[in-house]
Amino acid sequence: MNDFTSQHRQLAPGPSPTAGMPDMPMGEAPPGDSYRKSSDSKKRVSMACLACKKSKRKCIFDETLDQRRRVAAKRTADELSYHRDMLNDMLKVMKAEDQSHALRLLDIVRADATAEEIRAFIDETLAQISGMGKNSRPALQKFEEVRRIIDLEGGPSFRPQVMDIHYLCDEVPHRVPAKPWTTITQDSGLVSHLVSLYFTWDYPFHAFLDREVFLTHMVSGNVKSEFCSPFLVNALLANACHYSDYSEAYVDPGDLLTKGADFLAEAERLRDEETTKLSLTFLQGTLLLFERYSLCGNNDLGYKMLHQAIWTGEALGLIGPKANQGQLSEHMDVSIRRTAWGLFHIDTYIHAGFLRPSLINKVSLEPPAGVDDTSLWTPYPSHRAARPSQLSRYFTELYELCKIARDISQRLFAMDGASPTVHNYRQIKETLYERLCQWYDALPESFDPQRKPPPYVLLLRMRYDTLLITMFSFTPQENTLRFQSEAPQTPESTPSLSPQPKCDADEIIQSAIRDISCLALVHRREYGMTRAHYFALYAINLALFTMLARDAFDILHPDFLSLTSSFHSIASRSPVGRGLFYLFREKVRAKGQGQRLQESDAATADLKTLFDEQSSSYPKLEEYARGLEKLNQDERYRGIPGEGDESISSMLDRYESLSLGKDEIAPERARAGDR
Numbered sequence: 001m002n003d004f005t006s007q008h009r010q011l012a013p014g015p016s017p018t019a020g021m022p023d024m025p026m027g028e029a030p031p032g033d034s035y036r037k038s039s040d041s042k043k044r045v046s047m048a049c050l051a052c053k054k055s056k057r058k059c060i061f062d063e064t065l066d067q068r069r070r071v072a073a074k075r076t077a078d079e080l081s082y083h084r085d086m087l088n089d090m091l092k093v094m095k096a097e098d099q100s101h102a103l104r105l106l107d108i109v110r111a112d113a114t115a116e117e118i119r120a121f122i123d124e125t126l127a128q129i130s131g132m133g134k135n136s137r138p139a140l141q142k143f144e145e146v147r148r149i150i151d152l153e154g155g156p157s158f159r160p161q162v163m164d165i166h167y168l169c170d171e172v173p174h175r176v177p178a179k180p181w182t183t184i185t186q187d188s189g190l191v192s193h194l195v196s197l198y199f200t201w202d203y204p205f206h207a208f209l210d211r212e213v214f215l216t217h218m219v220s221g222n223v224k225s226e227f228c229s230p231f232l233v234n235a236l237l238a239n240a241c242h243y244s245d246y247s248e249a250y251v252d253p254g255d256l257l258t259k260g261a262d263f264l265a266e267a268e269r270l271r272d273e274e275t276t277k278l279s280l281t282f283l284q285g286t287l288l289l290f291e292r293y294s295l296c297g298n299n300d301l302g303y304k305m306l307h308q309a310i311w312t313g314e315a316l317g318l319i320g321p322k323a324n325q326g327q328l329s330e331h332m333d334v335s336i337r338r339t340a341w342g343l344f345h346i347d348t349y350i351h352a353g354f355l356r357p358s359l360i361n362k363v364s365l366e367p368p369a370g371v372d373d374t375s376l377w378t379p380y381p382s383h384r385a386a387r388p389s390q391l392s393r394y395f396t397e398l399y400e401l402c403k404i405a406r407d408i409s410q411r412l413f414a415m416d417g418a419s420p421t422v423h424n425y426r427q428i429k430e431t432l433y434e435r436l437c438q439w440y441d442a443l444p445e446s447f448d449p450q451r452k453p454p455p456y457v458l459l460l461r462m463r464y465d466t467l468l469i470t471m472f473s474f475t476p477q478e479n480t481l482r483f484q485s486e487a488p489q490t491p492e493s494t495p496s497l498s499p500q501p502k503c504d505a506d507e508i509i510q511s512a513i514r515d516i517s518c519l520a521l522v523h524r525r526e527y528g529m530t531r532a533h534y535f536a537l538y539a540i541n542l543a544l545f546t547m548l549a550r551d552a553f554d555i556l557h558p559d560f561l562s563l564t565s566s567f568h569s570i571a572s573r574s575p576v577g578r579g580l581f582y583l584f585r586e587k588v589r590a591k592g593q594g595q596r597l598q599e600s601d602a603a604t605a606d607l608k609t610l611f612d613e614q615s616s617s618y619p620k621l622e623e624y625a626r627g628l629e630k631l632n633q634d635e636r637y638r639g640i641p642g643e644g645d646e647s648i649s650s651m652l653d654r655y656e657s658l659s660l661g662k663d664e665i666a667p668e669r670a671r672a673g674d675r
Contacts, residue, residue: 172196173380176218181233184262190248193381194240200380201243201531204391204398205456206291208342209284210368213331227335229281231274234267235288242295242574243531257296257575264292280335283312287346293660295534297576297627300661306350307665310359313343319360337368341399348405351413352467353538354656355474355649356663358409367399377454379527387454390446397443398460404435405463408471429471430502440464449522455532458519462539465512465519469546472505473648509546516543517559520566529569537570537577538655541584545651548587555593555611556600564607576659579627583654589613627658636662 108118178191185191195218199211209232217228241249241260251258267289274282290305313319318340328336340363351358370392378386411428447457516539523532544563547553554560567584571577594613597603610621631637637657656663 173378174199174215176215177221180221180223181218181228181230182237182263182266184234184237184266185248187248191237194237194244194249196380197243197531198236198240200378201455201533202239202291204394205459205533205535206287206342206346207395208287208339208346210331210335210338213335216331226280227331229270229279229285231267231270232281232285232288234263234270235285235292238263238267239288239292242534245530256573256578260292278312278315280316280332280339283309283316283318283343284339286312287343290346295574295576295659297579297630297659297661302660303663303665304661306346306660307359309343310347313340313360317364319343319363321364334368337365340365341367341395341402344406345398345402348402348409349463349535350660352405352409352470354652354660355413355470356409357414358406360406361410367395371395382527384526387452388446389454390444390457393444393446394457394460397439397447400439401460401463401467404432404439405467407435408432408467412471412474426501432471433468433503433508436464436467449519452522452526455523455527458523459533459535459539462516462519462536465515466539466542468508468512469542470648470652472503472508473546513543513546514559516540517563521562524566524569529566530573532570534570534574534577537567537574537580540567540570541580541655542648542652544584545587546648548584548591549648553591553593555588555591555597556602558602561603561607568610575627576655578621578624579658580655582621582624582628583651585610585621631657634662 105118172189172192174196175192176188176195178186178188182191195215199215203211210227213227214232217225218233220228222228223230238260241263244259247253249259251261267285271282271285271289276282286305286309290302290309293299293301293305310319316336318336344360344363347360348358350356373388373390373392375389375391376386377389411432412425443461445451447453447461449458449461520529520536520540523529523536529536540563544560544567547557547560547563568581571581588611592613594611597611598608631654634657637654
């Protein structure tokens with residue numbers, strides 16, 4: 001034996017890559033492996049520390065500390081850049097006119113506070129000084145600078161958020177089993193984590209299944225249940241991955257397009273194999289796929305899923321003419337009612353939001369009975385305090401707003417050739433506006449944003465604002481011509497109308513934009529924007545493009561800067577959002593106000609770089625533009641917009657194209673006037 005072998009033991013060959021896997025036909029891979037086979041064979045696995053190996057504990061490994069990885073240097077540079085900018089902005093705060101706030105901030109920094117703790121202080125201070133008048137404005141702007149840099153950069157951590165799922169799930173709100181519902185993972189901790197995320201951040205803004213009934217039957221593990229199926233569970237898990245930052249939510253960690261892709265592939269397979277397509281779980285799973293496709297937007301299946309869900313709802317007697325449901329169990333009764341009204345909500349949300357007439361005229365069933373309003377909503381997985389859920393009152397107000405949205409979409413956006421005259425059109429708007437105001441005035445005090453309600457209450461109020469914007473911004477081209485040709489020329493006019501409109505459209509629109517900005521700020525202050533529901537993406541995008549369409553656009557407007565920060569944070573989390581943000585950035589640059597932004601102290605360095613008209617590219621947005629290719633590749637779309645194409649209708653047309661695809665059933669939407 002030579003000296004080398006006497007000092008070092010020989011290593012035995014490692015296990016085969018297929019060891020421990022079930023026997024499969026040649027050429028077939030286990031579920032989900034089609035996404036991984038190109039990279040797994042070359043992936044290096046870092047060793048655990050000696051202490052963990054000895055105790056056989058699971059470890060959390062920080063990939064950026066492994067200098068073999070190519071991402072290490074880049075992430076280190078990003079961290080240094082972030083903390084440099086953070087330090088510079090904190091120094092500006094220390095120089096603020098109001099020294100009491102600066103001294104408090106200094107105390108927090110001396111106490112070795114984290115970036116999150118600094119942000120919490122800044123948000124609390126903003127709430128205190130926002131009403132102090134003009135003298136507080138310099139300090140307010142400086143505090144906002146620190147807050148915006150935290151939000152715009154996405155938080156203090158640039159490292160991949162790798163976790164031990166079993167440790168994370170010790171306190172999940174909803175503990176459910178992985179078996180027998182999915183073959184993608186056998187880790188019940190991971191499944192519990194994702195299910196809890198879904199029912200925290202997606203539900204109840206989209207509530208087309210009853211949470212308690214679904215969870216009860218998922219825990220039971222009965223695959224023949226009428227209220228839970230493998231197809232439904234995998235579709236839900238695919239959606240829930242959107243709200244998770246951890247590597248387990250990805251097929252290829254860090255690649256946004258693979259988030260939840262394995263669960264989605266499993267759901268699609270199970271849906272195709274489903275023998276009973278007229279069932280409650282099939283309808284609910286189809287709506288979940290509609291949500292998922294709306295976030296990805298690559299395959300134009302959004303409208304297809306929505307129409308199939310509506311047809312299934314009609315066949316089951318949930319919508320349309322009243323059907324005799326017969327004697328139902330308690331679980332079935334509450335489930336079909338929740339699904340019927342949840343389908344109605346999505347129909348009105350989509351069609352009113354994209355200026356089309358909704359398809360559902362009425363729901364065959366009464367809304368489900370009120371739920372326990374004494375329950376608490378907990379912002380899992382953060383450690384912020386729980387607050388009253390207010391679910392019963394929330395559902396009541398949601399369904400009433402859906403009825404108004406249905407009437408707005410069908411009376412203003414219908415394309416049946418029977419367009420109203422200018423007088424009737426104005427009367428319709430005034431009547432609908434009065435109904436919206438009555439709904440808004442009747443909201444309970446507990447829904448006041450200053451009372452920090454759950455995020456879905458903030459989104460409900462945002463939906464009210466978006467209805468105002470679309471209703472008063474959109475005028476079909478045909479009616480625009482009638483407005484010009486039917487201007488009052490004699491004293492004779494419709495008696496029910498005053499000579500002047502009762503509503504100041506411009507003021508209503510601007511008020512709605514301000515409200516969306518305030519609601520987004522509360523959401524950001526209380527819950528952050530990283531898990532905001534994607535309806536917030538629609539509302540903020542609509543508000544920003546409405547501001548851009550104005551002749552008096554001001555890039556330094558506080559609402560514009562605040563909304564832009566929120567928009568960037570939300571948009572970066574989905575393919576559709578990235579495409580929309582790229583379009584938004586190009587429209588802002590075309591306004592030619594970049595120099596004003598560069599010379600202002602109100603914007604961060606990142607915002608200045610983002611809208612710099614002299615810069616040919618922005619590294620973070622290079623991949624954002626790739627999602628826009630479909631606009632030029634399909635003749636049904638209007639292509640990437642050019643200069644002067646700034647109408648709200650045009651923006652919504654491209655938003656619709658990027659997310660849902662083209663609706664082959666609905667007629668072509670009328671173009672908006674040049675309001």
